[in-house]
Amino acid sequence: MLVRRDEFRASKAMVHRVMNTPNIEVHYNSEAKEVLGDGQVVTGIRVVNNKDQSEKDIEVTGFFVAIGHKPNTELFTGVLDMDETGYLITKPDSTATNIPGVFACGDVQDNIFRQAITAAGTGCMAALEAERYLAAKESGE
Numbered sequence: 001m002l003v004r005r006d007e008f009r010a011s012k013a014m015v016h017r018v019m020n021t022p023n024i025e026v027h028y029n030s031e032a033k034e035v036l037g038d039g040q041v042v043t044g045i046r047v048v049n050n051k052d053q054s055e056k057d058i059e060v061t062g063f064f065v066a067i068g069h070k071p072n073t074e075l076f077t078g079v080l081d082m083d084e085t086g087y088l089i090t091k092p093d094s095t096a097t098n099i100p101g102v103f104a105c106g107d108v109q110d111n112i113f114r115q116a117i118t119a120a121g122t123g124c125m126a127a128l129e130a131e132r133y134l135a136a137k138e139s140g141e
């Protein structure tokens with residue numbers, strides 16, 4: 001596992017799990033520079049130490065990238081209001097967006113918690129609000 005800083009930013013519990021998993025080797029201040037291969041499969045990665053710029057190759061058979069969070073909201077650019085990092089903006093205590101009848105829930109509108117349970121909670125809110133919106137339309141409100 002390559003960590004760009006000299007420490008983890010993750011929760012203590014997650015760090016504890018990583019540090020106690022025997023087949024995870026942690027490399028701090030390290031960034032992937034190149035994925036190495038034999039033309040068929042991945043055989044390693046070239047890693048650069050961002051403190052002293054030294055390089056080393058690590059033998060691996062797979063490479064998985066997980067850096068930061070980027071909400072998958074490009075589709076709505078110019079349509080739904082979003083903040084500078086792409087999170088959809090919803091009205092306070094609501095999942096309503098700037099367009100009536102369009103509700104946003106889950107990670108695309110949550111830049112703080114980003115958890116399954118909070119996503120499910122706002123999903124429930126959005127479902128109820130959509131139902132109420134349609135019911136109000138039907139009754140001519």
Ligand SMILES: Cc1cc2nc3c(=O)[nH]c(=O)nc-3n(C[C@H](O)[C@H](O)[C@H](O)COP(=O)(O)OP(=O)(O)OC[C@H]3O[C@@H](n4cnc5c(N)ncnc54)[C@H](O)[C@@H]3O)c2cc1C
Pocket residue numbers: 072075105106107108114115116117119120
């Ligand atoms: C590595 C990792 C570990 C995590 N661990 C935990 C944990 O331990 N506990 C926890 O509570 N949370 C955890 N989370 C966070 C949790 O997974 C998310 O908060 C949750 O899945 C958000 O739910 P969501 O429905 O908002 O988004 P998602 O689960 O991302 O669902 C969005 C769906 O929309 C689909 N989609 C995207 N674009 C389109 C499109 N244009 N058209 C149609 N469909 C589209 C996607 O394919 C996806 O199925 C973890 C997340 C990651 C990445």
